[in-house]
C-alpha cells in the first residue's frame with residue numbers, strides 16, 4: 001500500500017489524487033439527537049438564507065446533506081475548478097453513506113476518500129458509548145480493511161474522531177482505539193478537538209502515550225480552537241499536522257451556543273498559515289472547507305467545494321505566495337497523508 005491511497009472506489013496511486021480537500025462532508029446528518037426540536041424545520045429561501053447561514057445550526061433543514069442530485073452538481077463544479085479528491089469525514093453518528101458516495105464519486109469523476117471511526121459522544125449510540133477499546137479497535141480497523149457501515153466500501157483515513165470539551169470517557173476510548181488502528185494500518189488519523197484552547201494539548205498527550213505517529217495525526221478546526229501562536233507552535237514542534245478547514249466562512253460570528261470567539265476570515269487564515277510555513281512548518285499544515293451545511297453549497301447560495309481552488313488559490317498568488325507553497329497545501333501534503341505506510345507499524 002506504500003504510495004497508494006484507498007478511495008471509495010478502490011486503490012489509487014497518490015500522484016493521481018490531484019488537488020485535494022482534506023476535510024469535507026458530502027452526505028451527512030449533523031442534527032444532534034438531543035437538539036431542541038422547537039426551532040422547527042424551515043425551508044431555505046432567499047428571504048431566510050442569510051439568517052440560516054449566519055447561525056448555521058439553528059435551522060435543522062440546514063444540517064442535512066442528503067440530496068444526490070445536489071451533491072453531484074456540487075462535485076462536478078469542484079472538478080470543473082480543477083479538483084481531484086475530496087476527503088469525506090462523515091463517520092459513525094453522522095449517518096455515513098458509503099454506497100452513495102461511491103456512486104457520486106464515479107458519476108462526478110473525482111476521488112473520494114472516506115473516514116472511519118466515530119464522532120462526538122452526543123451523537124453516539126449506547127452500544128458504541130459502552131464499547132471497550134478492543135471492540136472499537138476491531139470495528140474501526142474493519143472499516144478500513146473490509147468495508148464500512150455494512151458495505152464493502154473501505155475507508156481510507158481514520159476520523160474525524162470526535163472529541164468534546166471536557167473529553168467524554170467514550171471519546172477517550174475511541175481515540176485510543178483509533179491510534180491502535182493507525183499503528184496497525186498506517187492510515188492517517190484526523191481528530192476533531194473539543195472547543196477549548198487546552199483541548200488539543202490534552203488529546204496530543206493521550207495519542208502520544210498510545211503510540212500515535214504525530215506526522216500522520218491531524219488536528220482539525222484550528223480556526224475555532226487555538227488563537228495563541230505559542231500553542232500552535234507547541235503542537236507543531238511535537239510533529240503534529242494542524243488543519244485550518246473553515247475556508248469560505250467569512251463571518252466573524254461563531255454559531256455554537258456557549259462558545260464565545262471571533263472566527264477568522266480567509267485573509268487572516270492565510271496570514272497565519274503563511275507565517276507558520278515561513279517558520280519551517282510547511283509540511284505540517286492542511287487546509288479545507290468542512291462543508292457540512294446546505295448554505296455552504298452553491299445550490300443554496302454558498303461558495304461550494306471549489307472555493308479553495310477558485311478563490312483562495314488566486315488570493316494566495318495575489319499576495320505573493322510561491323506556487324510551490326500552494327502546491328504543498330493542496331496537493332503534496334494531502335498525498336503524503338492519504339498514502340498508506342509501507343506496512344503495519346511494528347509495536
Ligand SMILES: [Zn+2]
Pocket residue numbers: 160192220221
Ligand atoms: Zn469536525
